[in-house]
Amino acid sequence: MELNRVYLDNAATTPVKPEILDSMLDFYKEGYGNPSSIHSFGREVKSHIDIARENVANLLNASAKEIYFTGGGSEADNWAIKGIALRYMNQDKHIITTEIEHHAVLDTCKYLEKNHGFKVTYLKIKENGIIDIEEFKSAITKDTILTSIMFANNEIGTIQPIKEIGAICRENNIVFHTDAVQAVGNVHIDVKDMNIDMLSLSGHKIYAPKGVGALYIRNGIRLDNLIHGGGQERKKRAGTENVAGIVALGKACEIANKGLDEHISKLTALRDDLISRIQAVIPHTIVTGDLEKRLPSIASFCFKFIEGEALLLSLDLVGIAGSSGSACTSGSLDPSHVLMALGLTHEVAHGSLRLSLSDFTTKEEIDYVVEKLPPIVERLRNMSPLYEDFLKGEK
Template sequence: MEKRNVYMDYAATTPVKREVLEAMLPYYSDLFGNASSIHKFGRDVKGALDRARDEVAKLINADSSEIYFTAGGSESDNWAIKGVAFANKDKGNHIITTKIEHHAVLHTCEYLEKYHGFEVTYLNVDKEGRISLEELENSITDKTILISIMFANNEIGTIQPIKEIAEIAKKKGILFHTDGVQALGNIHIDVKDLDVDLMAMSSHKIYGPKGVGALYIKKGVKLHPLIHGGAQEKRRRAGTENIAGIVGFGKAAELARVNLDEHIDKLTKLRDKLIKGVLEKIPYTRLNGSLEYRLPGNTNFCFEFIEGESLLLSLDMVGIAGSSGSACTSGSLDPSHVLMAIGLTHEIAHGSLRLSLGDMNTEDDVDYVLEHLPKIVERLRSISPLYEKVTKGGNDNV
């Protein structure tokens, strides 16, 4: 099979779809007004802002008044957690989250602990990356004001029992925030049915532009603004709106909603073929995350006796783009905190590979990976003294 370029890092970012780009372009030139202006130039732009808000709301079955635009998922997570913490510090200072959250959540919680005297409980997860609802309930105190648990993990694709978590939170009168960045546009989300209070979203994960996101804030939820300085977003998020980006986000949300069932079906089939092929063709391999509760486009493997960085470079040489974990931590030499939390050793965690699929992938892409990945793993293992020692012993269990 001749060399091709295969992008399988959609969990890191997605390309902007042609329809999205075309929707954005007028707002860089002809429709350049400020949405806060009362003249026609401002009104034209304000209408586009409102339409985009409607589309993002429809994707998660929210009311448009509950959607607040931000600069991305990390800002949305920061705002939700800090905003609730500061608005409710008279009620308590305890937050519950998990050990496998995105660093936008973990670092925010650590900041509140270090500088503002909050106490944070970091829940364990099982070997598939799911929390224990019993442990969650047992962690609640009379000082707990917020539960923040991600919808689906960005590395291993595991989906949490969001509705059950929300029920526990409501029963105790605690606000519930979920980082929905990876779940948005990849599975069906109904915030009214789930009864979550806050959910972070990001445009560039659903074929929209980078630098724009949103926070769903359920009606009645009080939280402090993160950014001050203007009356935008109902005085809750200051700053002149990124209209072109927001329009792109709105168009991407519309396309995601219309094509969601087809998208899920396609990616699930490609994912399952890739998982089956890798596990059959490459010994000393484990699949990380849950099979039953998994994002349709996510695969994450650990290959014993090799380093993830060498694997990524070798894949890149044959045109395959993957990741050893979250793009936000790709510069770190430490093993993934997610893989460590599900019980892997440092050595095995270092040999991880995330291949995340998207709309542009095909069966030919999967076949291409299944042709080259086993050869690359075999070559890298051939220079490992430990691999030679173990294989001579006949042990083929990771």
């Protein structure tokens, strides 16, 4: 079986669906009015932003007035955390997060620690990638103002007990933010039922373009602005709106909402088939993350005795695009902070591979990966001194 290209890096970014692209085009050609203008050109454009806001809200079971558009997920994370932090600058202040957050959360927390005197607790995770609820409860102090724990991890796909975390925060009068960039459009989310106060999402993870996202802020939660200089987004986020991007994000959320059950069912079946078959044909394989409480879109592995960078390059040569939890691809010798938090050794963590699926993924593509991956792993292992030492030890 030969395929030209197989894209399994959808956790990094998804392609834009044709119907979502179509929804954008009019706002580059004819719907070019500024939504802040009071004339008909502006009013017409604003009405489409209002529709998009409703679509995002419906996907989360939120109110439209609780949705604020941003330039992406990282901006939404920064706004949520810094916005709450700024309101407590002159008080004792404590934030709880985890060791496996996206760097948009981790680096923001470290910034607040270094520059503004905040205390931050970074919760450890268990071997399955999930926090210990009792440790979370123990971390809460009288000074805790904010908890920021991601809904689902971007590398291993593990889903945290969000509803339980939210309930504990609500009981202790702590604002609860979740980075749901990977989860939105891949699992059912109800911000009311799950006791979520703020939630970040990004368009390019759900078949919309890059450069647009949103922050859900529960009615009654007060936080300072991150961007000043205009009255857009009900005076909370300055800057002329990215109308085409916002319309696309709204359309993506509308599509996701209508087809979510089918999406989950299809991707779960493909993911489980991929995981089970790879485990069966490649020895010394570790599946990272919880096998049950994980996104339907992410299959993540560590293959002992190989380097993730060499694996990615080899897969690319046969037309397969994946990603590695190892940061070696960005020039660092350190393995992924997420994989290290799982308790893996440096050597094992360096042999990571994340394959992330989408609505466009087919059974034939899974078959192709299962055909091409084993000989690549075997070839790389045969070049590895670590594997050679392992074989000598077995003898």
